[in-house]
Amino acid sequence: MAYEGMMNPVMQDQARCVANCMGCGAQPQCLIARSRITDVQHWNGLVQSQQNLASGKALFEAGAPASSVYSVRAGCVKTFTIDADGHERVLGFHLPGDIIGLEAFGQSQYNMHAVALTPSQVCAIPRASMTEVVAGSAELLHRLVERLSHSLRAALTLAGDYTADQRVASFLLEMQRRLSPLPGKPMRLPMSRRDIANYLRLATETVCRVLTRFEQQGLVKVEERRIDILAPAELQRSASSGV
Amino acid sequence: MAYEGMMNPVMQDQARCVANCMGCGAQPQCLIARSRITDVQHWNGLVQSQQNLASGKALFEAGAPASSVYSVRAGCVKTFTIDADGHERVLGFHLPGDIIGLEAFGQSQYNMHAVALTPSQVCAIPRASMTEVVAGSAELLHRLVERLSHSLRAALTLAGDYTADQRVASFLLEMQRRLSPLPGKPMRLPMSRRDIANYLRLATETVCRVLTRFEQQGLVKVEERRIDILAPAELQRSASSGV
């Protein structure tokens, strides 16, 4: 249970239920980042509440009324669907600064589940407020559409027909970027091999084998969920080249 | 060269270079559809120009400044990228009412190519105008985000690990819906087998084989690009069930 998220100062502040954007640990990545102080204050007023989620707890379920979007402050939240056969399909991993629930815009219900993979903290923003503040600030509107179009590009990338090697390599590099551990420090993945495999549309065993092979080739150092990328450039080539 | 698109009245009106939303054939599907008359007029003023595209002509290329988004009035426009190895990757087919270029929001350049598959007609809307009008109308903002999130869901669907049968079945049903031919009439696909295969991340041969099998099973009637769906319900089952 010794998740690193537990050590985050933000996590320890469990008593405060009203959000406070000033001094938030996720500021650099947040939608509101680097905005005018008045915008931040306005935004701050809209954030309905913060929510602490224990590892494995659901943020919302498919079919629930899509009343809010959520901005991740700390931890990691997995979104996924469950198809008719009961199979899980991982749609994404949301790290601090990411917004969850934008896909449900224009729908009355969420069409996916959201579950915390590690102890997490999110800010709930009522959808109506979201529309309002964004309509009032061209800057924020721009950023919002930017995010949506970025997600769209990411999804289209995921939709490509890449080999298992390419998928895993890309995933490791993307995670390295988003988790941005201290240089030289290995990153700690918040998700299981099973979740990675499901997200990449591969079998769990395939992900294992690829990681083993990458390690044998000296590209990475794997130690359970701690992964150190030794040769980013070569890994990048594995990600793009068809070999 | 006898594309059906040529018969569309809108297509014949090649002299008019300033858009006129009133009476546009794509109205029912357009973003502006069913808006207040003042909104339509405002929108109409923003539409910089219409553009006629001969079959095979490029609307824009990857790397070009992303100055506008485009609303398709008639025809079909394919968007795709070309990777380092020179391989094409089809991202989508845009039919009347669809908006092209939203993915480039927040980027200075398009990151994909857009080419007309049949004689087509598009309305260009400068990006600044787009932002402005959308900011001025909560209704339009809502619709825009709705579209983006719809595209996102579609991309996530495409990203699933479906069998060749499932992919082709889904594609046929989706095209039937979007092309909405007269009941009983077969639809005419605007794109080649190669484009379909590329879009579905399959080999051209695989698409052929699946179509042949579907025809043998009596699910569809295939005659070159004219395809008649004989058993929509069964095809739907092929699309969802893993069998």
Next chain:
DNA sequence: CGTAAATTTGATGGTTTTCAAGCCATGTGG
């Protein structure tokens, strides 16, 4: 400390790709 879950490794099989070749439609030029 013991059980359950996660991870890893091996062997086998199935789906799809690749390579190769033939067919069909369309359009061109004689």
Next chain:
DNA sequence: CCACATGGCTTGAAAACCATCAAATTTACG
């Protein structure tokens, strides 16, 4: 009008890649 060329479409055989099944090993946690 027909021969011919071109590109799209279709079919067949072999190989590649990954999933599945099975089992050993490790880790997590009550």
